[in-house]
Amino acid sequence: MRFLSDNAATVHPRVWEALRLADGVDTPYDGDHYSQRLDEAFGELFGREVAVLWVATGTAANCLALSAMVPPHGGVVCHEEAHIEMDEGGAPGFYLHGAKLMLAQGEGAKLTPDAIRAVIDPIRDDVHQVQPHAISVTQASEYGRAYRPEELNAIGAFAQERGLGLHVDGARFGNAVAFLGCSPAEAVGPAQALSFGCVKNGAMNAEAIVFFDPALADSVRYRRKRAGHLQSKGRFLAAQLLAMLEGDLWLENARAANAAAQAIVAEASERLLHPVEANEVFMRLTPPEREALREQGYHFYDWGENAARLVASWDSDQEAARALGQAIASL
Known part of the structure; x- marks a missing residue:
């Protein structure tokens, strides 16, 4: 997570x-x-x-x-x-x-x-x-x-x-x-x-x-x-x-990371700050919303006053990424 x-x-x-x-x-x-x-x-x-x-x-x-x-x-x-x-x-x-x-x-x-x-x-x-x-x-x-x-x-x-x-x-x-x-x-x-x-x-x-x-x-x-x-x-x-x-391990790994990022986006696209074209997701999240996600066990960086950056990796769990998107959508 x-x-x-x-x-x-x-x-x-x-x-x-x-x-x-x-x-x-x-x-x-x-x-x-x-x-x-x-x-x-x-x-x-x-x-x-x-x-x-x-x-x-x-x-x-x-x-x-x-x-x-x-x-x-x-x-x-x-x-x-x-x-x-x-x-x-x-x-x-x-x-x-x-x-x-x-x-x-x-x-x-x-x-x-x-x-x-x-x-x-x-x-x-x-x-x-x-x-x-x-x-x-x-x-x-x-x-x-x-x-x-x-x-x-x-x-x-x-x-x-x-x-x-x-x-x-x-x-x-x-x-x-x-x-x-x-x-x-x-x-x-x-x-x-x-x-x-x-x-x-x-x-x-x-x-x-x-x-x-x-x-x-x-x-x-x-x-x-x-x-x-x-x-x-x-x-x-x-x-x-x-x-x-x-x-082409480099490309295989990159595709896996991109797919995990898209799994987040699929559940909470209305909060996007930028189109997701790689493995980074920038979303609108207020400080209380960020804290609520962290209380659920998710780790990510704050990105300014009301935003967050979520980065997927080659080894990101697709279900965890999807669950994060769902958690964001439910805020």
């Missing part, structure tokens, strides 16, 4: 098995045969040449990816609710050595070319103002909204026109793909880099930075070491990522 966060979910048994199998003598750091297979495995998933680096956290994945695109004197355009702005404790400024986040607005925590244009067009092209160097979008967004392929293509075309890099924070990338029913390549669009989330989706402590411009990975290998993320037993991270890809 816990719907606090998909970070609180259990590790998938197939990931545990992959960790056990990786527990043998192998080359340290990223020289092991698991790490050496990542480029090919993710290349098959996206249908193109990629370079893939593992890290332990989504924060590191986002910030290291952006560090390849943005100099210390530059800026990153992102939504004002983006994870890199609201929930990463200043890590972008740390990893990017002072680069600025340029905040845009947009319905459902999603960016559009017009929203980006509104932020960067007033900037003078001179040394007295920070110049934009990249755009970062979140797929699915912080309000659980999925970018359609045509939306990403439009942002990508704008980025190319302005000479900007494009990064996708894919902490819940699997949930977006599961909802859209499109290919992973379509769901990432023309991005140069993707933070491919696994920890929220059944892994233990492994995330992938997927570079669609493999040359960008070259400097990040050094940055990863300097940042303290080049783990000596990297095979255990790589083994998790390969296990998530094998048999």
Whole structure:
């Protein structure tokens, strides 16, 4: 009955098995045969040449990816609710050595070319103002909204026109793909880099930075070491990522989480604050109503004065999700 966060979910048994199998003598750091297979495995998933680096956290994945695109004197355009702005404790400024986040607005925590244009067009092209160097979008967004392929293509075309890099924070990338029913390549669009989330989706402590411009990975290998993320037993991270890809476990888990979210929605859709397009549900709930649900044993986060965020996970019990929806409907 816990719907606090998909970070609180259990590790998938197939990931545990992959960790056990990786527990043998192998080359340290990223020289092991698991790490050496990542480029090919993710290349098959996206249908193109990629370079893939593992890290332990989504924060590191986002910030290291952006560090390849943005100099210390530059800026990153992102939504004002983006994870890199609201929930990463200043890590972008740390990893990017002072680069600025340029905040845009947009319905459902999603960016559009017009929203980006509104932020960067007033900037003078001179040394007295920070110049934009990249755009970062979140797929699915912080309000659980999925970018359609045509939306990403439009942002990508704008980025190319302005000479900007494009990064996708894919902490819940699997949930977006599961909802859209499109290919992973379509769901990432023309991005140069993707933070491919696994920890929220059944892994233990492994995330992938997927570079669609493999040359960008070259400097990040050094940055990863300097940042303290080049783990000596990297095979255990790589083994998790390969296990998530094998048999499309990443997509299977995401579909299960999305289904549990929809089970909540089916019973109490009139309270929705945002359309549910992934595994996050935002609902109108007053403080007394939230307390009544907690007294029944449900766990979730408050989201402002009269709202709550309910997050389903790959291992959420469908009947518990349905019961939560019914409990909300009966308030």
